[in-house]
Amino acid sequence: MPKQPDQRxxxxxxxxxxxxRITPGEVGLPQTGRRRTPGLRREELALLAGISATWYTYLEQGRDIRASDQVLDALASALRLDRYERGHLFQLAGHAPAAEAEEQEPLAAEVAAVPLLIQPHPAYIIGGNYDVLSYNQAADELFPQLTAAADRPANLARWVFLEPAARDVLVDWEPEARGLLARLRTLAGRHPGDPRYTRLIDELNAGSPEVRDWWPRYDVQARRGGRKRLRRPGRGTIDYAYTAFHLAEQPEQTLVIYSDEPESVG
Structure with a gap:
């Protein structure tokens, strides 16, 4: 049901x-320069919530757009809303109260801020189902269209298999895609029946012939660091080393940091 102008x-x-009301220091961001208004900037909040800064700006400007339950959950977490404020947010957005909404994997605000602190090195935090829970600008540029969807959180598995740009960016697309699917199967096996996994797997099967072919093979693999060859516009192919850090409190959440090797540009 569309929201009315007063509601927007x-x-x-x-x-x-x-x-x-949230200061940069509260979420682990550095205080740089003078700010015209108190609290976080719109783009900072959008990064913490893992959504497009442009789309969040439209929402805060009162434009007639609809946010998904997952996006509202991500915003509520980034804004540190209590359960009453969260319910109010959902009601204003024209949704059921937050208690009835699907839960998203929680991510503490101070943890969500870590990729921003690592800029200019590309970095992101992914959940067990490969939802991108937090990322920085360098990662957004490295993986085009990964965070473009406005109505749901970005998802690395969805990007690899369903986004055409992924096949241009990932030089070794097939082995990279096979490895990611094997890691997704490993994690999905720990959560039988969890809709966060079943819906994603159904979507990948519906949209990707490779997933339909590879998923029944039951390949499994653990998350780890390694190397990737990625194409960058105007820079050719770059060999990246990436390191994966598992969060102590949420071991299925993984911070991934990339560093490039300039001598490998070709």
């Missing part, structure tokens, strides 16, 4: 008020 204005004011 109230949602806009609520989001802005909650964004302005």
């Amino acid at each position: 204005r109230e949602l806009s004011a609520f989001l802005r008020s909650r964004r302005e």
